[in-house]
Amino acid sequence: MIFDNATRQTNQNNTPAAYTKRQTYRTRHEEEASFMKAYDHIIRFALLITAVIAGFFIIRARLVPESFGVQGSYSYAFYRADSADEQAALPAVHQGSAHCSACHAPQASLRQTNAHAGLECETCHGSFKAHNNNTKERMAVSGSVDACMLCHAALTARPAQFPQIDSFSAHVAQQNETLLPGMTCVTCHDPHAPM
């Protein structure tokens, strides 16, 4: 109806004369049109609201990511559920000693019954990462004094029962040995079976 009227108005050049004429001379069709005209604003308003509501849901659907919502608790679990699965799919970097034993049986077996039995290979050698068949990336091997002292240097904060040594030179002297150049802890201790 609205469009009907609008077309007509433009067709009639919408002069004041034409307007008056339409007001005074009414066909049945125009009678009906004027009835509709009385509700014109409501229809327009309804259309507007429908558009706004539709717009709200369209925009909302685009902004709210998939799987986002309340997952049991408003306060603590209002999130994108896929996020947890995405994080769970991250690759594990550290592989554990069992993984190393397959290729390094000697070290693994040495380690089994001695003071370092509780240590993981990766604790000393760093994470497995890309160290693979024929070692694309080599594992860190540090037989340096500092590498052992990281754990065994005497510190007040360390539990008293943990084996600690005051200094390399003092320790060597204690064993009635002479400190030779190039000597490190692994000269006397096998890191995989220190005692």
Added chain:
Amino acid sequence: MKHDRREFIKKAGWTFIGSGLYINLFSAGPALAGSRSSALKNLYAFIVNTETCIGCGKCAAACRAENSVPDGNYRTWIERYTIMHSGSVEVDSPHGGEKGFTPLSFNPADIRKSFFVPKLCNHCKKPNCVQVCPVGATYVSPEGFVLVDEKRCVGCSYCMQACPYSARFMNPVTHTADKCTWCYHRIRQGKTTACVQVCPVGARLFGRVDDTDGPVAQLLKAKRLQVLKPETGNEPMVLYVGLDKEVH
């Protein structure tokens, strides 16, 4: 009754808002919540034993490698508490303890005791950090892990301020909030956390609370445990053996 346009628009407006709310709260809610919704459980606990920690920093180093933590930031770190006879408390954590510790410079006669306290995200039952997030980017997973959704986070750092344990930092690479995840990926893959795995003295333990044969449940039975800053009401799930009142 007066019918004017103003009155009509007013009523229509209220009807609109009302119906919008109705649709939002009741009809769209369950559809958005998805099928994976579940009640929060807090199935896991992390136990730190300060009586056995030797402060070697292997845990912090392993964490960095496992989770690509940028240099200068720490998801887990070690603090050394030194309590003097005078009652004063000294705390140091050079490089987060990642490279180990050097001997104390205090006169040994002045020291009452000294010990290491490894720290990490407490994965609280009632985490402040989660409540304050304005975009739903941080949450408690169905297993009780407090996680960050990197894709949702807008980097407002409100959560960093809300955390009483300073466990969160702004990741300089992704520019989103970052923190310990209890190695969520490793746990879901059936492994233990990287820090627990590399700890040479078993000062860190992680496991299910309801697994009665597991190491965590054993310690829960055998030891008296404490949490950090219980007064904040966050209800941490990282439990400490041998915590002194001086430790915050």
